[in-house]
Amino acid sequence: MPESSVAEAAAPARPPVRLGDIAYEKLKESLIRGTYRPGHKLTVRAAADALGVSSTPARDAINRLVLEGALVYTGPKTVIVPHLDSQILEEITLIRLALEGLAAERAGSEGTQTIVAELEAIQALIDAALDEARYADALWHNKEFHFFIYRLAGLPHLLGMIEPLWLRIGASFNDLYPEFALAKYGVHNHRAAIEAIGERDGSSLRAAIESDIRDGFRQLKRAKTADHQP
């Protein structure tokens, strides 16, 4: 996945590979994949053991995740995977609309033929994953689809602010109903997005992305309210 160019644009000098970074990435992955259910308690020592590192990098990783909101304190010595609070979900969605809308609008004017082709390739992966009921993969490619567009905006700091938002909803997202989260609403908006990019129409692209975000929000909210104690 050649996303290094963007990363370099964001940070001209690359930080060294720290063990704590690896721990962070692994934990993040686990969170996105839904390995830990909401409410699960995280401990430094357990994470350290699980990741095969000492407590220092594990602590770094957990603290970073807490800072990003992917984990929350419930007590001075307790961090858990947060529950999907509907109020927070609404706020995140609001922020996503503002930030990802901005990124989409900016990305709109960067459309080329190759970019359209790449997006269609990703969309094909989503469709295939959906057809074959590999919902986790579909979710993953969905994320790729969005971030591929956002990267076009050429605003690396903006990108760096959007990513934690996905992590935040992703943790609870994957836990609840991954099997139908993406199936119904994604396709149409993505088609519209690809079309808008082909026409280099930033406004339409923004509209498509915002529509996608809103539809996802409704889906999530419905799943959430339907889930009052599993």
Add this chain to the structure above:
Amino acid sequence: MPESSVAEAAAPARPPVRLGDIAYEKLKESLIRGTYRPGHKLTVRAAADALGVSSTPARDAINRLVLEGALVYTGPKTVIVPHLDSQILEEITLIRLALEGLAAERAGSEGTQTIVAELEAIQALIDAALDEARYADALWHNKEFHFFIYRLAGLPHLLGMIEPLWLRIGASFNDLYPEFALAKYGVHNHRAAIEAIGERDGSSLRAAIESDIRDGFRQLKRAKTADHQP
């Protein structure tokens, strides 16, 4: 200041007071106050000595600041106070317009008489500080003015995303020309903002805030280009 309700809505449980937090706050303060000029190199051990703590909390604080973009890596073992890169400034401004615009719009409908009075009190502090050439204070109260409004939106996570943006530009901001940064443009936009809040007009409030941000951006950019080697 009864803002605890908002803080609790954001984080129901308070993390314990860690030494690293204190170190972070102190460093942040130094950064905002312009104690370290852009380009200054930060080291863990030096910070630890300066703050009277061991290396672990100092490292935590520096890493956190790096994560927020208030410090940057220039090499695997070198973190410095970032220079005010005009490209980054533009991107930050773009993000600020989106995020602070959203907060302002939301805050608009929350206007009351007491709120107008409070804002006018803060504005009076700004004016007084300006008159008496206490520019650092003026800058500080300016920040209070903005965040008082943003808090009204009742979106604590949004607030948490806006703050690091101020820290980021603040570091270089205070370093360059603090003496005339605020004097010329702030008053008019703030007046408009207060008026909009009084009328509970979210759109106008957003416009006033956006105008303020844009004016500040121009001011900053001019100072930056005028400053090619001090």
Add this chain to the structure above:
DNA sequence: CTGTGATTTTTGTTGCAACATAATGAAGCG
């Protein structure tokens, strides 16, 4: 069976030493 208090266990934080590695400066070469 429930609520309460003490006891035990668990846990985060901190300080510190060891290690690997990058920055720095000096010397040598073109």
Add this chain to the structure above:
DNA sequence: CGCTTCATTATGTTGCAACAAAAATCACAG
């Protein structure tokens, strides 16, 4: 005189043990 190479210094990261504090557990009274 400028550039490269190498040795020295300085620095970030890591692992770990000690400590204080919170959470979990359990016993016991009502």
